[in-house]
Amino acid sequence: MEIKNICVLGAGLMGNGIAQVCAQAGYSVTLRDIEQRFVDGGMNTIRKNLAKEVEKGKRTQEDMNAVLGRIKPTLDMKEAAANADIVVEVVIEVMDVKKKVYAELEEIVPAHCLFFTNTSGLSITEMAAVTKRPDKFIGTHFFNPVPVMRLLEIIKGYETSADTLAAAEAWGKKIGKELVVVKEAPAFVVNRILCTMLNEAFFVLGEGLASPEDIDKGMVLGCNHPIGPLALSDLVGNETLLRVIDGLHRELGDKYRPAPLLVQLVRAGRFGRKVGKGVFNYK
Numbered sequence: 001m002e003i004k005n006i007c008v009l010g011a012g013l014m015g016n017g018i019a020q021v022c023a024q025a026g027y028s029v030t031l032r033d034i035e036q037r038f039v040d041g042g043m044n045t046i047r048k049n050l051a052k053e054v055e056k057g058k059r060t061q062e063d064m065n066a067v068l069g070r071i072k073p074t075l076d077m078k079e080a081a082a083n084a085d086i087v088v089e090v091v092i093e094v095m096d097v098k099k100k101v102y103a104e105l106e107e108i109v110p111a112h113c114l115f116f117t118n119t120s121g122l123s124i125t126e127m128a129a130v131t132k133r134p135d136k137f138i139g140t141h142f143f144n145p146v147p148v149m150r151l152l153e154i155i156k157g158y159e160t161s162a163d164t165l166a167a168a169e170a171w172g173k174k175i176g177k178e179l180v181v182v183k184e185a186p187a188f189v190v191n192r193i194l195c196t197m198l199n200e201a202f203f204v205l206g207e208g209l210a211s212p213e214d215i216d217k218g219m220v221l222g223c224n225h226p227i228g229p230l231a232l233s234d235l236v237g238n239e240t241l242l243r244v245i246d247g248l249h250r251e252l253g254d255k256y257r258p259a260p261l262l263v264q265l266v267r268a269g270r271f272g273r274k275v276g277k278g279v280f281n282y283k
């Protein structure tokens, strides 16, 4: 089956990046969100990213226009998904919300359409089970910022077919990513390791062992990480980190207890860069 049309559901931090890399690879993309301001925000980010590349001489203005021309923003689920060969679902990390989206999609998409979910750690198998096509369902976990980060982590659910895996791998390569294919488990592989480390940084901060700046400096200069764990948590979103850790804690036990300071920051609305304040202030 030739893949031409990609529907991306969710125009936020990850969704707009996924739409951008798909359009760059030549796919025709619909980018759907539930409010005009989210769709506009996503399109503005893509425009800004591409314009930066034009400024740096990495892309021509014509190419930028062509990439933008391949992305159709919309609020209408039917318009977004009716002709989709692949739906990449990037909606909020709440299982019940994702399940509702899949129930709605089933009534709209063509029979051959594949469902790819971008989740930080929710069960692929549980989402797939509410659809009539669990064999055509797979996890495709991207990393922020999507246009920059090279990895795509692919997660097979219990019923995922070999054909769906092959299609996800071919698509991942075409959009320029390196792939790892992993088995399903809470938070999969990369987030199980990464988010545990980020959570530990919040324990260290909460215990007053060092300042946030020095914790980050330690990991940047001592371990060659590109940014420190607290700055990274602000980049990913502290509420997203907490959701992943809560999932690990629920399924794998006390080793993954969320750091009290992380819980408190989330309660304070300090979600990170996207709201201008997290561990650090950005305004």
Ligand code: 3HC
Pocket (backbone or CB within 6 Å): 049, 052, 056, 119, 120, 142, 143, 144, 145, 146, 147, 148, 149, 191, 194, 226, 227, 232, 236, 240
């Ligand atoms: N969108 C697009 N491009 C971006 C970008 C963004 N949001 N942020 C930075 N870039 C580009 C810049 O334009 C620049 O491009 P150039 O090399 O062509 O000039 C390049 O990336 C480097 O950017 P900067 O020079 O501004 O800054 P840095 O060198 O500090 O790089 C970074 C920024 C790439 C974000 C780097 O800090 C980094 O790698 N941080 C770690 C990111 C990471 O670990 N991500 C994974 C998070 S976990 C996750 O997403 C999973 C989820 O489920 C929780």
